[in-house]
Amino acid sequence: MMTNCPVPSALVVDDEPNIVELLKITLQGMGLQVSGAGSLAEAHARLSHDLPSLVLSDLRLPDGSGIDLVRYLHNAHPHIPVAVITAYSSADGAVEAMQAGAFDYMSKPIELARLRQLVAQALKLNHPQGMEQDATNRLIGQSLVMQQLRADIRKLARSNAPVHITGESGTGKELAARAIHDSSLRQDKPFVAVNCGAIPEGLIESELFGAEKGAYSGATQSRQGLFQAANGGTLFLDEIAELPMLMQVKLLRAIQERVIRPLGGAREISLDLRFISATHRDLGAMVEAGSFRQDLLYRLNVVQLHMPPLRQRLEDVPQLVEAILQRINGQADQSPTILAEDVLEKLQQYDFPGNVRELENLLERSLVFPDKNILENGNHVAPNRNVDRSFSSVAPKTESGVACTLDSAEADLLRSVLAEVSGDPVAAATRLGICPQSFALRLTRAVTGRGR
Template sequence: MTTSRSAPSALVVDDEPNIVELLRITLEGMGLEVSGAHSLAEAHGCLSAGLPSLVLSDLRLPDGSGIDLVRRLHEEHPQLPVAVITAYSSADGAVEAMQAGAFDYMSKPIELVRLRHLVAQALKLSNPQNAEHDATDRLVGRSPLMQQLREDIRKLARSNAPVHITGESGTGKELAARAIHDSSLRHDKPFVAVNCGAIPEGLIESELFGAEKGAYSGATRARQGLFQVANGGTLFLDEIGELPMLMQVKLLRAIQERVIRPLGGTREISLDLRFISATHRNLAAMVEAGTFRQDLLYRLNVIQLHVPPLRERLEDIPQLVDVILQRMNRQGDRSPATLAEGAMTRLLEYDFPGNVRELENLLERSLVFPDKNILETIPATARVEAQPPVPRVPKSESVVARVLDDAEAALLCSMLEAAAGDVTVAAQRLGLCPQSFTLRHARSLTGSLG
């Protein structure tokens, strides 16, 4: 049953009469009709009389938990936005509520500016006249896995809950993050992507949080950090597993308290951000190894989204090829790139350890051929199963060493070529870190020249 009132309405559930009255005054000032309840029983009684436009509920109530109310409303009325308000700043309550279906949360004491913003977002979600922004079509594929991924993204777009995206390198984790942002109410606000592994450790704090003038040598003026640039929108923290431990502590506070303090500053800046993180690493294993904070993982991994590898959805390859070729054909004055006869069969037989990025690289490399045809043999040259033959080892120790060096050089070159020049992918296939792979490859090249 829906309310017949023309004005938007809100149900406030809190066992403190003063809080209910404060929220009533604020929300009525925004043009809402407000009902109050001081327990779960009273809340259910109000809901039985008609659904409001939004619900604001405390987590701790005399006759139960506000999370039970969130869970029930999410199951029975998934389009009804529910936000939780709690006096307890621990991660447990807010995270559990958002996992149960709450679209956002606030901590007491209540900041009226943030409350008004939260209510405005909730009213947009509850208004069916507001057209939904579905940006999931950029995730190409008709396989069941991709259909489920797009459906999950549409649901996530209705929430402000932090999302942690997992998946192998090259699967399109940033593309999924952008789809969440562009499908949400924040679609007209900034989307800022940060590669946590690409920023030098000494610059991470100032890059993320900003810095005041004179905060460090060379800081001749104040500068905004990426958190402030993204304020109001979405901050995508890619390769979050590369973040140093000290910055993990500061990131945890920024997510939990929704405030930052620029380097060298004395004032705190309030944040209104959606946090999305991603990594190809196993953060749970890193927690066990002591290299990643468990409390930060708990805060980031409120909702997990997994992007499947290409080998698990090979039926999407024909559509992916069409889309990539269309994009390539729009670039520059080139004769149209086409797929050689028999090439699709070979593509469908390949397991693509580099995922969609490797497929794109294969098709892009085909443009070096004059006739702009994608050769049927390209997947065969990219296969990594065929390793260089092991040479017969001579008895001389010096010759043995040279033969082994040559074999290593051949293997490294073969892997790098198979990964389309991507050192990270090639290193992963050999079980090496990128730095070790680069050093070995450089040493082998030097040896071959000598």
């Protein structure tokens, strides 16, 4: 016996009858029941009798703003996705609507392919299986700030709004970006991470937007840029503060108009992307200094997500240590390594200026140099030997204790790897998984004893 599934419905709110009719025809062709409203008052009247599966609303209505309708639905019926329709040049309205809780926006003139895509995504939000993936469990910790962070990510996963992630180096900004993507409707589409500071300035346009054959000297064939590689999914722009001013202008256009033009190309390519950016720098201060565009910051910072430093959630250290050691031992096919309770207590007294990344490095170096650090391979730690020697004088925010242990271990590791590759710093950096500039800086610090 077959059961009848409820037919999805849509409410279209616009004071232009032609727009309402166009949207009705398109949505009915997708199997939706569609009703229209020409004003806020009429929209509220319809909503009082029947709740639709989704709402499409113009921003400018005769008796108010569509943003008021977005706010009402976001507060009273948060399960109903709302998309707003804006004038082609109305960037401010789109940003304000998404900050108020809109799922997405469309610009006039309406592109039917884009409309169908948006509606399909919105309907998935109401489908029982639409949001079954929750990737926030990879963000380890049960502190209140981490519980709130995971809750915020789950909310962000229901939207296409651009997200700007702030926080100190080593707090896990890319991990949060991946969690947003993997918890969202785009989870089966590409996630492309771009370190804006790692691309040479002369190549950044072709790397991001692609290039046609002959666009520049040496361009013997057309090449796809990272924007196209991520199309349909999420583009994560890490270290966004490092973008040169000219590229900031082009990025602004790509985000606002959702199109790109490859270097040397004659046609524009439409995009369906979720933009997530991140930096450890103060973009507001950069705007005031004239090194970052205010309009770009406005477009990127629709929703802000802040990654807390490890010193604000030290109660998570034991759980982080356990997860990191499991990963390291699993990769090295080693027997389990467990920290003694007194070592964990001393770790929780340290302020970790390098955050989770510093904790990871400390544990990895401890396994590389078991005779100099706090760990031994096996099922326990010998507290009377390595523990006391490495952690006898832990003092937050000083050069003693863990900080000195880190510096000493890092210096030994750098010299060891450099010797293994016959003194080639580039090869050493590659083996360690860091850039050559970072390796050179760390090596200088190890030799001179300065830099912390």
